[in-house]
Amino acid sequence: MNDNPLTTLFVYFATLSLFAVGGANAAIPEMHRIAVEAMAWMSDKQFTDMFAISQMSPGPNVMIVTLIGYHVAGFTGAAVATLAMTGPTCVLAFGVARVWDRFKDARWRIAIQAGLVPVSLGLIGASAFVLARAADHTIYAGVITAVAAAVTFATRLNPLWVFAAAGLVGLTGWV
Numbered sequence: 001m002n003d004n005p006l007t008t009l010f011v012y013f014a015t016l017s018l019f020a021v022g023g024a025n026a027a028i029p030e031m032h033r034i035a036v037e038a039m040a041w042m043s044d045k046q047f048t049d050m051f052a053i054s055q056m057s058p059g060p061n062v063m064i065v066t067l068i069g070y071h072v073a074g075f076t077g078a079a080v081a082t083l084a085m086t087g088p089t090c091v092l093a094f095g096v097a098r099v100w101d102r103f104k105d106a107r108w109r110i111a112i113q114a115g116l117v118p119v120s121l122g123l124i125g126a127s128a129f130v131l132a133r134a135a136d137h138t139i140y141a142g143v144i145t146a147v148a149a150a151v152t153f154a155t156r157l158n159p160l161w162v163f164a165a166a167g168l169v170g171l172t173g174w175v
Helices: 006-018 023-040 044-057 064-104 107-135 139-154 157-170
Strands: none
Touching: 006 157, 023 064, 023 107, 023 139, 023 157, 044 064, 044 107, 064 157, 107 157, 139 157
16 A cells, blocks of 8 residues: 555545445444554554544544544545545445436345345444444453443333443443
8 A cells, every 4th residue: 555644545435435335334344444453543442432532523424534534644634534435435326326216116226225224234233343342341341332232222212321321330430
């Protein structure tokens, strides 16, 4: 890969944008692999913190890309990474949308749409797994994450209450 961090950011995120079926969060495992493992731009903790900040901030989920770009190359890196992650996808979506409606009753279109749902869910599930693995450094943290996921999945309880309870457990010093 090129030694210029801006070129590297652009190439990685432009390529990744075309495979982010289900949105930017579906690409979190690959972003983690690139930023933490392949390029060593940051640690697991830094990546997890950036993800948390991007999710708590108002705006699109793609904000994690902006934060990675900023971490690597400042404001220019933030702009390059964001444009690389959003540009190719926008162009592709525009082109596909123009054709997609013409074939709304076609069997192949219905099959593609039905097939992309489990792919998206799998990618998002993989994202949750990578983030949990990066953030949970003790058995207690892993148990808290598993219990929070189970409660959220099994009940109609607002996830913010589950997060608040997990946060209180963390404040007690168990984690």
